[in-house]
Amino acid sequence: MPTPLARKIKDLIVTDGPISVADFFSICLADPQYGYYQVREPFGRSGDFVTAPEISQLFGEIIGVFLVHAWQGHGAPDSVRLVEIGPGRGTLMADALRTIERLSPDFYASIGISLVETSERLRQTQRQTLMRHKQRIDWHDDFASVPSGFTLLIANEFFDAIPIRQFVKCDGHFHERVVALNDAGELIFGLGPLRLEASLLPSDAERAPPGAVAEVSPPRTAIMLSIAERLRQQGGSALIIDYGHTSSNFGDTLQAVRNHAFDPPLAHPGEADLTSHVDFEALAMAALAAGAHVHRPLAQGDFLLGLGLLERAGALGANKDSLTRATITEAVNRLAGEGPGSMGELFKVLCISGQPLALLPFDPQVAPPPPPPAN
Secondary structure: OOOHHHHHHHHHHHHHOOEEHHHHHHHHHHOOOOOHHHHOOOEOOOOOEOOHHHHOHHHHHHHHHHHHHHHHHOOOOOOEEEEEEOOOOOHHHHHHHHHHHHHOHHHHHHEEEEEEOOOHHHHHHHHHHOHHHHHHEEEEOOHHHOOOOOEEEEEEOOHHHOOOEEEEEEOOEEEEEEEEEOOOOOEEEEEEEEEOOHHHOOOOHHHOOOOOEEEEOHHHHHHHHHHHHHHHHHOEEEEEEEEEEOOOOOOOOOEEEEOOEEEOOOOOOOOOEEEOOEEHHHHHHHHHHOOOEEOOOEEHHHHHHHOOHHHHHHHHHOOOOHHHHHHHHHHHHHHHOOOOOOHHHHEEEEEEEOOOOOOOOOOOOOOOOOOOOOO
C-alpha cells in the first residue's frame, strides 16, 4: 500500500514528469502535509534511529568540554552566540550547557543561545528539554536570521539531511538520476538528460566505471559558505559532526531508515528518514574558499577520546552498581568504537574557525582542556 506522500509524488510525476533525487529527498523530509519531520517522531527507541546525544549524556558533555576549550582559545570573549543547527530534542544542548555551567560559570553567563529549527513539533520538545535555560534561547528558521556576533556553532547529524543530487556515469557522461514511474505506476530510479559539469566531478572521473555514482549538494556547500563567512567576519568556531567520508569519491550513499533498519529509499516516502553520507572534503573546500581556517578532520572516536571520554565515563561510573557501569561501557563503545560501520569510525568531525588558532583534539600540541565535571 503506497504511503500518502508516495501517492502525492506519483501525481506530481504524472503532471510534471520525473523529478530529481534532490527534489524527492526534499519532499520526503519537508512536505508540509506528509513530510517525515512533520509526521514522525524520529529520535529514540520509539522512533527510527538513535543519535549520539540520545545514546548517552557523555556525548553532549564532551561537546561542552570542547566549547569551553574553544571559548578560552578565542580569548574568552564576554558575549557569545551559541548556535545549534538541527538540535533534535535538545538533548545535546542540555548536556553541553550543564557541563559549561559547571566548568566555566563566566562562559555560561556570556551565552545567548540560538536554535535553528524549522519543525514546530520539535521546537516544542526543545522548549521542554531546555526549560531551565529558556530565558537565553531564541529559535530561527534559518542560519541567516541568527543574531550577529562571536559564534560557537554545533551541527550534529544536520548535513546528512540536506538533499543531494546524484549523477550516474553512462556513455562516458554523468547523467542526473531521477525518480520516475514504471509501466505499473510504481516509483523507480531512472536517468534524465541533464549532465554534471566536469568541474564538479572528482579528479579521477575519467577512470570511473560505467554506473559509477557521483553525488553533489549545492545546498550543503551554500550553508557551509555562510557559516564560514560569518566566522571569518565576526569570529568563532563551528563543529560539524556527521557520518561520511573525508575524501570526495564515487558511490551511492542515499539511504532510508525506518524502525531502526535500512529501508529501500523509494519504498515508504514520508515514513522513513532519508539521508546520505556527507562529503567532508567538499565542506572543507567551501570553508577554505570563504577564507576560514580548517582544522584537520577527525573520526568521532578520536575526537571524543581526545577530549576525555574515558575519564568522564570512569567518573560517571564511580561507586555505581555493575549494571550502570556496564551501560556506560556500552555507550562508550557505541560512541567511540573502532572498525568499519562503527560510530567512532563512520562519523567524522570537522572544525572550522574564523581565524587560525590551535584547538584540541585537532591540534594535539595544545594544553588539554579541564576534565568534565564528576557529577
